[in-house]
Amino acid sequence: MTIVDIPGSKSVTARALFLAAASRGTTVLRRPLVSDDSTGFAEGLATLGYRLEREADRWTVEGRPAGPAVEEASVFCRDGATTARFLPALAAAGRGVFHFDASAQMRRRPLGPLTGALRELGVTLVHHGEEGHHPLTVHADGIKGGHVTLDAGLSSQFLTALLLVGPLTAEGLTITVTDLVSAPYVEITLAMMERFGVRADREGNTFSVPARPYTATDYTVEPDASTASYFLAAAALTGRSVTVPGLGSGSLQGDLRFAEVLGRMGADVTLTADQVTVTGAPGGRLAGVTVTMRDISDTVPTLAAIAPFADGPVRVEDVYNTRIKECDRLEACAENLRALGVPVRLGRDWIEIHPARPRPAPIACHGDHRIAMAFSVTGLRTPGITLDDPGCVRKTFPGFHQALDDLRTAWQRQDR
Incomplete structure (x- = not known):
């Protein structure tokens, strides 16, 4: 079992910053995400006149229910x-x-x-x-x-x-x-x-x-479930095991359900009150699956990136909203999979990916952190994959590439 510490949730951090700014009193946010998105939100609040103090793992916000x-x-x-x-x-x-x-x-x-x-x-x-x-x-x-x-x-x-x-x-x-x-x-x-x-x-x-003032509180931000999806997928793809502490059955985030998708594909998934563990099948065997991902659409690129290694087609449905994210993610996934030599069918709100051994190719990130992180996972079984914009991961996880490399190194040590 390899433990991976995931940074704070982007979604939770943004909501916590809004709520703290709108509250009576002073809120302490613990383990907020420190990334381009979250610092941009914090700087926006400061520009509007809200008082914030930011330390690495502890941000303090003085609320103003009356507004800026x-x-x-x-x-x-x-x-x-x-x-x-x-x-x-x-x-x-x-x-x-x-x-x-x-x-x-x-x-x-x-x-x-x-x-x-x-x-x-x-x-x-x-x-x-x-x-x-x-x-x-x-x-x-x-x-x-x-x-x-x-x-x-x-x-x-x-x-x-x-x-x-x-x-x-x-x-x-x-x-x-x-x-x-x-x-x-x-x-x-x-x-x-x-x-x-x-x-x-x-x-x-x-x-x-109701029209009722918020009350400041001390709030700890849980790890980001969307970010965790790349490391859980890495375990499923390689037949290894990854545990993410802080993401358990009480998590607020729906994207933790991506682990269930991996379970349907053959990985072993264990969810406790305070952590999730995914262990891939021997050899990283994956089964084909058809899944509706309307409610967990941020993890669509993660699934697309490992889909070529399944033993049957992987079809993702009801995800039109992925077309209006940082890029058109359905088109971006299809474009990159085809560059890797993988057969793809595409519709307005669905993508179907057929089994194929990916070949090395450059990945067009389209400035989208999720495309960059997802296809980095593909590279665990396809050496030679490169990204045209690796730095775009700073949006949500500036340390992603180092974290994935650390995970690969930890697995190599286990083999010695």
Whole structure:
């Protein structure tokens, strides 16, 4: 058994930063993710006037339920989707003029369902380029609240942003959702809101959030389940064993269900209260599988990267939203698999990968951390694979390549 320590969850860290900023009192965040996305979120809060102190494993945030401490600010959201979607909602609950922009990659990603909902709630905001995309300006004068209908079929982050800001409205917020993808991420949001003192009620597709201040707390961020998927997949692919502490049966993150997919492919999966262990079948044997991954779509590239080694086709269904991530991940996976000599079929919201021995080839990362990390795992059984942008992993795990190399070295030592 080899233990791998995974950095803090990107999703949990972003939500914790929002909740801390919106709370009464001072929150201590322990083991937050330190990456380009999370530091970008923290710097965005600082630009809005929130007071933060950041040490390696301990961040302190002084909350302001009234909203930003400045009357005007310009926030650059980098590539961070949580930064680009959550902070405009937070700013709208305050008073002032707040400008937001993002990288070219993030400008391409949709924002319209969220900003449309904010407009329905009376928020004045302007998109300066393509409607429904960054850059934008929020002319904030608080949010009265009320009822809004939301389509969250492209990203659950639209719903999360509204849920998080709900307690900061004057009258509370009721949200009826017409479509929802990645539902487990909404469960993370609801659980974390409750940890900060506000319980949202759900009845079917309608969420109700009271106008009630959050309360600061001491919060430890659990390891990132999406990041853990690469190391669990590595174990399944090589017939080895990996244990990730801190990710157990009580985890908030739905992406831990990727371990169940590996179990269906023949790996042995053990989940306890405080850790998960995956042990690959002898020789790294993998069975073909058909799986719906709508709710765990961030792990689609991980599965695609090991799929060629299965003994039958691997088909992933109902994952259209992967096309509007950092890149079109379905196209990127298909492009790279074909470059490796692997037969692929592709549809609007599905990909089917057939068994083949991958050949060495350069991987086109498209600036996407998940493509880079996933196909690095393929390289464990296909020497000679290279990445055209290995540094893009800094978005969520700057130390990824070293961690994977350390894992390979640990396994080699076990063989001596």
